[in-house]
Amino acid sequence: MRAVEVQEYGGPEVLTVLDTEVPEPGPGQVSIDVAYAGVNFADLKARAEGYRVPKLPFVPGLEVSGRVRAVGAGVTDLVVGQEVAALTGGGAYAEVVVADAPTVFAVPSGIDLRTAATLPTVVPTAYALVHSVGRFQPGETVLVQGAAGGIGTVAGQLARAAGAGAVYGVVSGETKAAYAREHGYDEVFVGEFEKAVRAATGDRGVDLALDPVGGPTFRASLASLAVFGRLVSFGNASSAEPWQVGQGELYPRGVTVSGFSILSLAATAPAALRALAGRAFATVVDGTVKLPVTAEFDLGEAAQAHRLMGARTSTGKLLLRVSGG
Template sequence: MRAIGFQETGGPEVLHLVDVPRPVPGPGEVLIEVAYAGVNYGEVQHRLGDFGAPDTLTVTGLEASGRVAALGEGVGGLAVGDPVAAYLPDGGGYAEFALAPAEFTFPVGTLDLRTAGGAALVLTTAYGVLDGAVRVRPGDTVLIHAAAGGVGSAAAQIARALGVKAVYGTVSTPEKAEYALRFGYDEVFLREGFAEAVRTATGGRGVDAVLDPVGGPTRLESFEALAPFGRVAVYGEAGRHPDLTLPVLPVWKNNRTLTGYNIGDLSRRDPHLLRTHARAALELAAAGSVSIDISAVHPLHDAAEAHRAMQAGEVRGKSLLEIGG
């Protein structure tokens, strides 16, 4: 079968179209004939080596949609031919066929396969950060960095569905600010000097929660945008900055909280909770409360270009690879 693989870390040019054996599902696994695979920054990090160097040919891809091709032993509730979306904690989505854990494979309901191709990771992450990491409550105010990205655009809508009072965002360009406003943000600020803009917008109080996938100076400044008992949730490192060393006393003295969300860790240590988040988020999408804006669709052989655009910060909304159509 055709797949996109890499054997060494580096730039987008290390991604190559390869021919690999079609996988066979083991116990608790589902084999999916892939229609679409989401393109995510986590896959860019994988290719860059942030998760370690590959020991052999590696096929990345953390989410996909398609139809069930085969079921492993003990898998119930699904049938061959069913349209599904899946989160793939071990990768493999950039291929004509992918193995997914049954517990992270979901019927798409009313979603078309194109939309579902960008749903399983993005919606689960957005819901998990809001519900699990910062534990938003009705009436809260939220600030979301990278507001024009796949997770950011979904998180604004999910936050509204969870009853927050106001949603603010930050982006890197005015064009992205205009785009992000489509997803229910009250205001979207340019990232430089955003803490002061947030304090002004909230009458000096600050926000109850900040969602940060950027890191570095943005993460540090986020603490200055918090209301009393506000929470900063870390769920990525898109800026690829060195890790921060944070003093603890300002956290205590200013009633602040630092929390985190990592979908891979959750998949290993509490898969039931991850499945709960995913199902809740997918139900919101199926009901029309959350939409996914597919802004770019690349053929499988053009995966390197999809990665180049994402790494350069050119992507707004969700980018996909079309594999089976």
């Protein structure tokens, strides 16, 4: 089978297409004939700096859609040929991938395999950020970093559907700002945002801030909170030193800081992941959430997909087409 392998860390050019053996599922696992694989920023960090990579060489990719190829011992709720979407934790840039059965989900009725590939990481993550961790309430305001990306696109729609008083986004350029406004955002800030947030909210600040960037952006998001506001950290795209907060930052205005990682949840609480995914996928089925696929590449064009995402010009969701369903 074909797979995209990384043998050394570096730029997109280290993504190499090669022929390799077809993996077989172990106990509690299934193998999947991949139709589409999602491209996520975490894939770029894995390729460039070894984010969540146990060892070299490795095949990147966290999510796929396709059909069950084979089931391992003990798997009773999935069958060969069934259309599924899966959170893989790695190995998705391939014609066949193995995934743990608890992270493999039946494709909801009415959803095609192309759309299904957008579901496993982005939609549950955005749902958790807004609802499960962020505990967003009607009438509240939210500030979302990366508002034109996959998670940002979904988070804005979820907040709007939850009755947000205002949905604010932060992006890196004007084209992305226009995209975000078309997908549920009331106001979008380009680059620096702390003073703009204070001005937009009459110096009150926002009730909920969602930050995947870390570093100075994390600090500015924390400073943008209203009294009793909540900040949810869900990544460190800046590769800054891990954040720390203390009494001096939390006590004066009663703010809180939380964190979320869907990969960590999959490893520590798979039952909670499945419940979360069920609620999240339902928002796609009922039309609350739409995540546009804005660019699609062949498996052998993975480097091009990484260049596009790394240039910070992409919006929505990027996919690799493996068999195309």
